[in-house]
Amino acid sequence: MVQTGRTAPALIRARALIMAGHPIAVTGISALTGALAAQAAPHGFGPVLTAPAMLAGQLSVGWSNDASGAPRDAAAGRTDKPIATGAISARAVWIAAFAALLAALAMSLAIGVATAIVLAVIVGANWTYNLVLKSTPADGLILVPAFGLIPAYAASTLPGHPAPTWYATAGAALLGVGGHFATVLPDLTADRVTGVKGMAQQITARWGITAARGVVLVLVLSPSVLLLLASSRPWFALGGLAAAIPLAVIATRGRGKVPLWAVIGVGAVDTVIFAVGGCSLT
Template sequence: MLAILAAAHPAPALAVTVLTALLAVAAGHSFGSGLLVVAAVATGQLGIGWSNDLIDADRDRRVGRTDKPVATGAASEAVVRSAIAVSLVACVVLSLACGWRSGSVHLALGVASGWAYNLGLKRTAWSAVPYAVAFGALPAVVSLALPTPSWPPAWMVATGAVLGVGAHLLNALPDLADDAATGVRGLPQRLGAGVVRVVAPLVLLAGSAVAVLGPPGPVPLSAAVAGGLCVALAAVAVGGRGRVPFLASIAIALVDVVSLVLRA
């Protein structure tokens, strides 16, 4: 069971789910409606994570990835396929239960982007597009699920999209050598590790700047403190190794959303 859970990429899935919960609080969801949209996003993330491990299993075996349960055989491919099917059905049902507007955006932009990345876009120069679309759509998934559906402000969509691109660049950073060995030529691989280490934190800080300056009115102290914390986390991303830069990018996104909740 733990191997099946690990094959779902639980850390990114949990991070996106927590971001959704914070956005739901900021948007003013009740507990029930907020729980529904969080559950819809969580099931979508599980399916995307499992499909990534399953689709990449042969490639992961060739480079000796011991952290991939499907590639090592710790998680049965048949069981993972069944888990994907169950998660997809649950995701569709839960998403549409949030309302056709929210459900359509989640399925067509959020979930479909994750699957498009796994199925081939990760190997192209357009590999950042699914991240931009999915993260940019997340605020709309939440706000369109309200009793009175509404589109989020443009600055919020832009913040999500920019943070998604930064997260993609840093998420790929530890695997660049393995990717090169198996012919994966996405945007991070084309830029190279040196460029990614500099560009990705700058992209994340640009997203944070939009989050701080985008809302109308004066910038409160809490937002200014959040901006400073994001700068510190960007420095961690520049100097970190392994998964540390990606975790720093997720922390930046969390800080930005917490700042938004405090301003709501």
């Protein structure tokens, strides 16, 4: 099919918008969240709307991240950032971010007030990271509720909104912060150019890249260890830990998007352990 002069730019802008939303991370987080919700509440609005609401919320996070960081990305010459390359305007991405935020809140509210509140805190913590704490040593701390509340979000779809188990909450927080550290490592050079001084950058500057990789390894593997301790099927959970170890190593050494894919892989392994290994969400 021959593309018209108007169609081609529209497709380019659509692709740019998708890429500005951090599609790999967004899809991975939403899929894992949906799997938790489906395991917790196999009937009703939970499994139907939980993942789409999280997807919209995470898209708003990704778009606000790229829109707010566009000046830094341009200064660092980031060719993987659509706004920095001029493929799409920051204004268009901001509009998409706020539209996705409203959609996320509307869908979560359709599930229930408790679900909407938890999602608002998760997304709010991520937006706080984007707009306020991204270049500070506190950037890793705000990601604790941003990821640690994901099990609570899934559990909120259950009658009575029970609290999630401590190991589900701790595991989600540790994996989320570890994933953040892992994705920072390939960008350290660009971060030095633009003056980004987050927790991972500070650790690397003070103790070296080996120390930062060690932190990533510990954080990313800790959830698998917690599940091993909590599982009623320890041999199954031990196999999951064995599968997570090489992925965690790749997360410390990979370039580009490889660390992100590796951390998502660990998250998928942990989700399987959680669902089949005799662990409990609540």
